[in-house]
Amino acid sequence: MAMTTKAMRRDNDPIPAVAGIGLRLPHHAAFAAERPAIGFVEVHSENYLSGPAFADLVAIRADYPVSLHSVGLSLGSADGLDRRHLARLATLAHEIAPVLISEHLAWGAVDHAFLADLLPLPLTEESLAVVARNVAHAQDALGQRLLIENPATYLQFRHSTIPEPEFLAALVAETGCGLILDLNNIFVSAANHGFAAERFLEAMPGAAIGEYHLAGHNVLESEAATLLIDSHDRPIASGVWALFEMALTRFGPRPTLIEWDQALPPLAVLLAEAETAERLIGAHHHSDHQHDRAA
Amino acid sequence: MTGLLDLQRRLRAALLDGGLDGGEDRDLTSLVVGAPEMARTRLAVYRNNVRATLTTALKLNFPALARLVGTEFFAASAARFLAVSPPGSADLHEYGETFPAFLANLPSTRHLVFLGDVGRLEWAAGRALHAPHATPIGLAMLAALTPEQQAALRFLPHPSLSLLNVTTPARAIWEAVLTPEEELREQRLAAIDPGAGGENLAVLHACGEVVARPLSPAAFAFAQALIAGAPFAEALAIIPEGEASAALGGFLSDGFFTAAIPSLSPEEESCHDRTY
Numbered sequence: 340m341a342m343t344t345k346a347m348r349r350d351n352d353p354i355p356a357v358a359g360i361g362l363r364l365p366h367h368a369a370f371a372a373e374r375p376a377i378g379f380v381e382v383h384s385e386n387y388l389s390g391p392a393f394a395d396l397v398a399i400r401a402d403y404p405v406s407l408h409s410v411g412l413s414l415g416s417a418d419g420l421d422r423r424h425l426a427r428l429a430t431l432a433h434e435i436a437p438v439l440i441s442e443h444l445a446w447g448a449v450d451h452a453f454l455a456d457l458l459p460l461p462l463t464e465e466s467l468a469v470v471a472r473n474v475a476h477a478q479d480a481l482g483q484r485l486l487i488e489n490p491a492t493y494l495q496f497r498h499s500t501i502p503e504p505e506f507l508a509a510l511v512a513e514t515g516c517g518l519i520l521d522l523n524n525i526f527v528s529a530a531n532h533g534f535a536a537e538r539f540l541e542a543m544p545g546a547a548i549g550e551y552h553l554a555g556h557n558v559l560e561s562e563a564a565t566l567l568i569d570s571h572d573r574p575i576a577s578g579v580w581a582l583f584e585m586a587l588t589r590f591g592p593r594p595t596l597i598e599w600d601q602a603l604p605p606l607a608v609l610l611a612e613a614e615t616a617e618r619l620i621g622a623h624h625h626s627d628h629q630h631d632r633a634a
Numbered sequence: 635m636t637g638l639l640d641l642q643r644r645l646r647a648a649l650l651d652g653g654l655d656g657g658e659d660r661d662l663t664s665l666v667v668g669a670p671e672m673a674r675t676r677l678a679v680y681r682n683n684v685r686a687t688l689t690t691a692l693k694l695n696f697p698a699l700a701r702l703v704g705t706e707f708f709a710a711s712a713a714r715f716l717a718v719s720p721p722g723s724a725d726l727h728e729y730g731e732t733f734p735a736f737l738a739n740l741p742s743t744r745h746l747v748f749l750g751d752v753g754r755l756e757w758a759a760g761r762a763l764h765a766p767h768a769t770p771i772g773l774a775m776l777a778a779l780t781p782e783q784q785a786a787l788r789f790l791p792h793p794s795l796s797l798l799n800v801t802t803p804a805r806a807i808w809e810a811v812l813t814p815e816e817e818l819r820e821q822r823l824a825a826i827d828p829g830a831g832g833e834n835l836a837v838l839h840a841c842g843e844v845v846a847r848p849l850s851p852a853a854f855a856f857a858q859a860l861i862a863g864a865p866f867a868e869a870l871a872i873i874p875e876g877e878a879s880a881a882l883g884g885f886l887s888d889g890f891f892t893a894a895i896p897s898l899s900p901e902e903e904s905c906h907d908r909t910y
Contacts, residue, residue, distance in 0.1 A: 388725050421724065
């Protein structure tokens with residue numbers, strides 16, 4: 340385990356393992372007024388390609404490290420990436436100089452129709468080839484390593500043959516991309532598909548993880564099924580905090596993001612969640628440090 | 635063996651057109667792990683997400699239309715629209731250019747003759763807000779030139795500028811319906827004669843806010859000619875002599891143009907581009 344942790348500490352870590360928050364448009368004014376002490380902010384790239392939001396982001400970038408998190412690149416599209424969108428993201432990345440740039444293991448576009456969702460992929464050799472080709476294309480265009488996030492999923496395809504952690508590890512090996520480990524997504528998917536979150540976490544290629552994501556989820560009850568939904572509309576569940584601590588122990592500290600997208604609370608609530616994350620990171624930093632000195 | 639492209643096309647159809655209820659793609663549910671009922675529930679999560687996100691995007695791009703037809707009708711119309719016209723861009727600010735015409739042509743809205751115009755105006759305003767920033771030129775630069783130099787000038791339009799012709803009092807309705815306070819909003823709307831005629835509008839975002847400026851027919855044609863790249867002297871032939879300087883003064887103070895360049899032959903121009 341110590342070896343894994345050490346291997347993770349790359350020289351090119353773009354930001355230290357601190358907590359950040361997902362910044363959303365309704366919080367811009369409060370954020371500019373309060374200028375909270377926070378390690379970094381992450382925004383959804385697609386909301387900042389133009390207009391007043393872009394101007395706000397340029398101003399924020401002067402004072403905070405910014406992470407660009409895309410939701411519309413559709414890395415799983417069998418018919419390839421949308422070149423115009425990729426070029427616009429590259430322009431945004433050039434202007435913002437993000438400390439991290441990321442997307443999801445998902446698809447959302449086919450035949451030039453964008454469905455504006457993170458849709459699940461069958462985890463097959465064909466999908467792996469498609470995603471690897473698209474990730475390589477995106478990394479070339481962006482001039483930066485992408486972090487790919489494990490998605491929250493509500494269904495699995497019968498013809499999937501590759502477990503998700505193996506799929507992600509193969510993607511890392513083939514493209515040199517990094518990963519976002521979203522602990523809420525693991526929790527949600529584990530509940531929805533009946534696997535053990537801890538086993539999933541243990542199977543992840545830790546050295547590739549460049550960021551942790553944390554968020555809240557809700558429960559959808561119906562006659563046919565009870566599903567957890569990655570709703571980003573409430574505090575992080577205790578089970579997700581527990582997974583976060585497991586990840587910290589197993590993989591070591593990383594930049595950690597608090598995401599909240601729906602039913603936005605006051606900014607202070609997000610900052611309090613970030614403080615909790617920061618405290619847990621700090622506790623693991625501290626034990627790492629002692630470990631290093633002892634070594 | 636299900637190919638990925640085929641699967642994605644089938645999912646697109648099922649998620650957008652609501653085929654999970656009616657013309658159900660049974661083969662699709664059979665591809666999903668779990669009993670058919672369960673698979674339908676799982677697919678429905680995605681279908682609901684897609685529809686909710688796209689409906690919200692349309693509502694954000696067309697807040698005046700949403701107010702004019704009411705939330706429920708707007709959502710029902712959006713559901714029909716997105717099934718036939720999904721976004722062509724991952725940037726949802728760009729979604730819905732054809733939505734005003736779609737909404738205005740529904741049998742139940744045909745009596746609201748202004749809907750299409752209000753929607754087109756709203757779309758132009760949204761595009762203006764998201765156009766690249768550029769600094770407009772003022773009147774002063776013209777004063778420094780000789781009449782001959784002025785005559786040869788060609789103007790570069792501000793990236794946010796668009797010209798729009800409406801046949802209904804769309805601008806008054808648009809401004810009134812977006813009034814936040816309800817009582818004042820109702821007063822303003824009641825004061826508008828829906829049968830009033832149309833106007834020529836220039837929509838742009840050059841001086842801090844999005845504006846829709848009414849132009850006289852002559853000034854509209856003059857602006858069209860200048861935006862199309864006609865040399866100043868040529869565009870002047872379009873507008874009565876008495877109106878020209880006031881119209882140009884208005885264009886420049888509203889920020890219509892970002893540069894005025896001497897007219898050059900195409901060869902000289904490309905040379906010019908390379909040099910600077």
